[in-house]
Amino acid sequence: MAREVPTPIRAQVAALREQIRDADHRYYVLDDPSLSDSQYDEIYRELVALETAWPEVVAADSPTQRVPGVLGEGFQPFQHPSPMVSLDNVTNAEQFHDWVASGDRYLRSEDPRRYSVEPKIDGIGLELIYQDGVLVTAATRGDGLVGEDVTTNARTIRSVPQRLRGPNVPEWIAVRGECYCRKKDFFAFNRAAEEAGERTFANPRNFVGGSLRMLDSTVPASRPIRYFAYALGGVRGATYGSQGELMAALQELGLPTIPEARVLDGADAVAARYIELVEARESVPYEMDGVVIKVDDAALQERMGMRTRSPVWAVAWKFPAQRALTKLNDVDWQVGRTGVVTPRAILEPVFLAGVTVSHATLHNLDELERLQLKIGDEVEIERAGDVIPKVLRALDDQRSGDEREIQIPTTCPACATVLHRDEGKVALRCGNFACPAQIKRHLAHFAGRGALDVRGLGEKQIEQLLREGLVQDAADLFYLEEDALAALDRWGVKSAQNVLAQLEAARTRPLDRFLVGLGIREVGERGGKILARAFGTLAGVQAATKEELLELDEVGEAMADSVLDWFSEPRNQAMLERMRAAGVAPAEVAVAAGGAFEGLTLVLTGKLEELSRDEAKRLVEAQGGRAASSISKRTDLLVAGPGAGSKLKKAEELGIEVVDEAEFLRRAGRV
Numbered sequence: 001m002a003r004e005v006p007t008p009i010r011a012q013v014a015a016l017r018e019q020i021r022d023a024d025h026r027y028y029v030l031d032d033p034s035l036s037d038s039q040y041d042e043i044y045r046e047l048v049a050l051e052t053a054w055p056e057v058v059a060a061d062s063p064t065q066r067v068p069g070v071l072g073e074g075f076q077p078f079q080h081p082s083p084m085v086s087l088d089n090v091t092n093a094e095q096f097h098d099w100v101a102s103g104d105r106y107l108r109s110e111d112p113r114r115y116s117v118e119p120k121i122d123g124i125g126l127e128l129i130y131q132d133g134v135l136v137t138a139a140t141r142g143d144g145l146v147g148e149d150v151t152t153n154a155r156t157i158r159s160v161p162q163r164l165r166g167p168n169v170p171e172w173i174a175v176r177g178e179c180y181c182r183k184k185d186f187f188a189f190n191r192a193a194e195e196a197g198e199r200t201f202a203n204p205r206n207f208v209g210g211s212l213r214m215l216d217s218t219v220p221a222s223r224p225i226r227y228f229a230y231a232l233g234g235v236r237g238a239t240y241g242s243q244g245e246l247m248a249a250l251q252e253l254g255l256p257t258i259p260e261a262r263v264l265d266g267a268d269a270v271a272a273r274y275i276e277l278v279e280a281r282e283s284v285p286y287e288m289d290g291v292v293i294k295v296d297d298a299a300l301q302e303r304m305g306m307r308t309r310s311p312v313w314a315v316a317w318k319f320p321a322q323r324a325l326t327k328l329n330d331v332d333w334q335v336g337r338t339g340v341v342t343p344r345a346i347l348e349p350v351f352l353a354g355v356t357v358s359h360a361t362l363h364n365l366d367e368l369e370r371l372q373l374k375i376g377d378e379v380e381i382e383r384a385g386d387v388i389p390k391v392l393r394a395l396d397d398q399r400s401g402d403e404r405e406i407q408i409p410t411t412c413p414a415c416a417t418v419l420h421r422d423e424g425k426v427a428l429r430c431g432n433f434a435c436p437a438q439i440k441r442h443l444a445h446f447a448g449r450g451a452l453d454v455r456g457l458g459e460k461q462i463e464q465l466l467r468e469g470l471v472q473d474a475a476d477l478f479y480l481e482e483d484a485l486a487a488l489d490r491w492g493v494k495s496a497q498n499v500l501a502q503l504e505a506a507r508t509r510p511l512d513r514f515l516v517g518l519g520i521r522e523v524g525e526r527g528g529k530i531l532a533r534a535f536g537t538l539a540g541v542q543a544a545t546k547e548e549l550l551e552l553d554e555v556g557e558a559m560a561d562s563v564l565d566w567f568s569e570p571r572n573q574a575m576l577e578r579m580r581a582a583g584v585a586p587a588e589v590a591v592a593a594g595g596a597f598e599g600l601t602l603v604l605t606g607k608l609e610e611l612s613r614d615e616a617k618r619l620v621e622a623q624g625g626r627a628a629s630s631i632s633k634r635t636d637l638l639v640a641g642p643g644a645g646s647k648l649k650k651a652e653e654l655g656i657e658v659v660d661e662a663e664f665l666r667r668a669g670r671v
């Protein structure tokens with residue numbers, strides 16, 4: 001007879017399951033993890049332990065009984081040719097040797113104890129399917145059985161070959177691997193996004209996940225995403241005898257593989273390699289969160305087989321959490337390009353994961369409020385996933401009473417202007433246009449990689465130009481003269497000529513990047529593209545009315561107001577005028593030429609049967625048109641499906657041509 005399970009046990013099991021489901025949803029669907037991997041593993045283990053002790057509580061819908069995940073919206077589901085399995089984890093040498101011993105039971109004494117050892121990359125799993133050597137599908141892992149078809153976006157990743165190379169291209173192959181972003185690229189992206197007032201990402205994994213699931217593939221195309229292949233989902237027309245052989249074959253096919261991967265004999269060599277990789281963690285250009293160990297020989301893998309949800313022949317050995325305790329010595333306040341003043345923790349230097357950490361981000365006032373820090377507090381900091389260390393918590397039970405409250409500044413640390421808080425926003429802001437800290441950051445942004453890309457003009461050089469009085473705003477950069485530059489400390493004629501040549505080229509950079517460089521609030525990488533595509537020229541953007549801006553998809557009230565504010569500011573108008581006089585003429589953006597909807601503005605309304613709304617919009621753009629969200633006199637064509645209401649009525653009033661979805665598809669050349 002079944003035991004009576006005590007109520008507190010039932011409650012605990014239910015709570016753990018809920019936590020795991022919630023974390024899974026955040027991780028798989030939202031790409032916004034709520035728990036660190038080690039926290040997740042801990043909860044998962046706790047649930048497994050309870051379910052083992054009390055088998056009566058195991059239910060079919062427990063997260064331990066299935067591989068979790070729900071599909072996002074907007075992408076077609078894709079059934080993997082074979083399940084994309086997850087790996088069991090070990091966290092220390094003892095558990096690793098236990099795993100080796102449990103695997104040894106499947107092996108005969110003459111079988112090789114040979115293992116493939118690869119860094120475990122903190123990215124997003126992606127399967128690539130090649131038919132006759134041509135990339136036909138790319139899909140995310142999803143729940144392991146069904147993922148999302150992200151082919152359009154994956155095609156924009158430069159390290160994903162569109163076509164396989166070499167003499168041994170198999171008839172059909174499903175390659176598995178990881179999309180990731182190098183740490184320094186991630187860091188540079190976030191810094192630029194922060195300065196542009198755009199969304200930043202917590203870690204490279206979120207960044208890659210978010211980018212792959214963008215509905216507009218021009219965004220991932222402009223982002224520094226890379227790919228490593230490391231496994232096989234299936235193959236026809238070839239066989240690979242081992243993991244090492246597979247990696248060599250993938251390389252030969254032109255797929256990127258992990259340079260730090262090794263094939264090693266014996267468990268001791270594997271353990272030694274693990275330690276090497278832990279030590280190399282900081283110097284390797286991408287984030288690793290552990291090591292994946294596979295039995296190398298394919299026949300032995302076959303013999304060892306699968307457990308319910310993971311292979312017996314492979315395991316992930318996680319890296320230790322990168323946390324440390326130190327003291328919060330002070331908080332300083334930094335002024336960003338748009339005048340946002342943010343707090344930064346000054347820490348007692350502490351050695352953490354290979355580097356000395358003396359600063360950590362505190363993000364904003366809300367975060368400060370949440371952490372309830374005091375100066376002098378013992379704090380716990382973390383460098384897991386994140387490139388910039390962050391403060392996790394204060395050890396408030398360790399307080400001596402000598403700690404001081406953090407003073408939130410009332411004036412700008414750079415120019416002493418009284419700070420204000422925008423209504424409903426968490427940011428403190430310095431509103432002084434002439435604030436030296438803002439000008440310096442703005443010029444560095446204007447000349448930076450995401451904008452005009454003027455090599456040789458970094459923050460240091462800009463500081464020098466400002467200090468010497470050679471520039472006061474971005475327009476002044478185009479009036480610099482060789483003699484004055486060459487005379488600067490550490491410059492010389494050669495550097496001066498180089499920078500002037502760079503500035504010459506910068507005069508005709510694409511409009512979207514020029515717009516990004518202006519530093520209009522709310523207008524970053526994406527916003528610049530939207531405006532450039534819609535209006536084509538700088539004069540066009542400058543003349544745009546609020547109605548025209550709001551008509552654009554993805555342009556909301558805040559961005560429209562911000563654009564109007566920026567261009568109506570006399571100081572900015574004067575700066576643009578001086579730039580024009582100096583020959584600055586951003587390259588106009590041509591709409592896709594020759595498309596069926598070239599130069600036309602379309603509006604979609606009602607229910608579409610064949611295409612999703614987003615697919616229809618992409619089709620409009622691909623054919624050179626513009627998909628607007630509301631009807632106006634500028635609308636050329638309304639595509640109306642069943643259930644169309646007020647937009648249809650308005651279009652008829654304005655005498656705008658109305659077509660149904662079938663006609664729309666026909667005109668787009670889709671039928």
Ligand SMILES: [Zn+2]
Nearest residue numbers: 412415430435
């Ligand atoms: Zn200031």
